[in-house]
Amino acid sequence: xxxxxxxxxxxxxxxxxxxxxxxxxxxxxxxxxxxxxxxxxxxxxxxxxxxxxxxxxxxxxxxxxxxxxxxxxxxxxxxxxxxxxxxxxxxxxxxxxxxxxxxxxxxxxxxxxx
Amino acid sequence: xxxxxxxxxxxxxxxxxxxxxxxxxxxxxxxxxxxxxxxxxxxxxxxxxxxxxxxxxxxxxxxxxxxxxxxxxxxxxxxxxxxxxxxxxxxxxxxxxxxxxxxxxxxxxxxx
Numbered sequence: 001x002x003x004x005x006x007x008x009x010x011x012x013x014x015x016x017x018x019x020x021x022x023x024x025x026x027x028x029x030x031x032x033x034x035x036x037x038x039x040x041x042x043x044x045x046x047x048x049x050x051x052x053x054x055x056x057x058x059x060x061x062x063x064x065x066x067x068x069x070x071x072x073x074x075x076x077x078x079x080x081x082x083x084x085x086x087x088x089x090x091x092x093x094x095x096x097x098x099x100x101x102x103x104x105x106x107x108x109x110x111x112x113x114x
Numbered sequence: 115x116x117x118x119x120x121x122x123x124x125x126x127x128x129x130x131x132x133x134x135x136x137x138x139x140x141x142x143x144x145x146x147x148x149x150x151x152x153x154x155x156x157x158x159x160x161x162x163x164x165x166x167x168x169x170x171x172x173x174x175x176x177x178x179x180x181x182x183x184x185x186x187x188x189x190x191x192x193x194x195x196x197x198x199x200x201x202x203x204x205x206x207x208x209x210x211x212x213x214x215x216x217x218x219x220x221x222x223x224x225x226x
Contacts, residue, residue, distance in 0.1 A: 004157070033213075040123075042204060042216040043158075058213070090157055096212075100146040100165040103214060105157035 004106035021076040023091030032074040036087040116209040120217035135190040137205030146208035
């Protein structure tokens, strides 16, 4: 049981380049989330998904797109990277949101945009 | 609007002493509250949560948290700190749609 995994762990992009971050979970969770973590700002929700084939915007969605084609995978895309997207990105999943189910986090992806 | 505040950027304690990491919240209705810990270069790990019932919640690694409805607080505590407890701690509250809102985090430094 690997929990939540993220690939890649590190990435350096040049401004304007694109990339996709992959999140996978093996806990059969319905809900998945993408956060970014910046110093002094805690974690901010980018996008989330309440089930296969559905996605929704979070607090800071601009410049990102997501897809959830399979229940176990949640992809985060940057179409045209900007230096402001330099951050650490975390994926999380949870069983449900109707109860007080905790979220399980992946190890993170450190992205630098130059 | 729902929000969480962690008023201290950093908390310093000596090993063996009790520790408290503070959290206050603002939420509509009954709060679901969480504490997470993040070790360097790692993801967040769940410590404990408050749903209802006893105001003192026990969690992983000897941590506990005290829910105080009148003060809208959910402070994290441990009777005897360890150097290995040094990490970044996040308080979070579940909003009405089920998503988590995180505080900005508090760095705990435990010195030998």
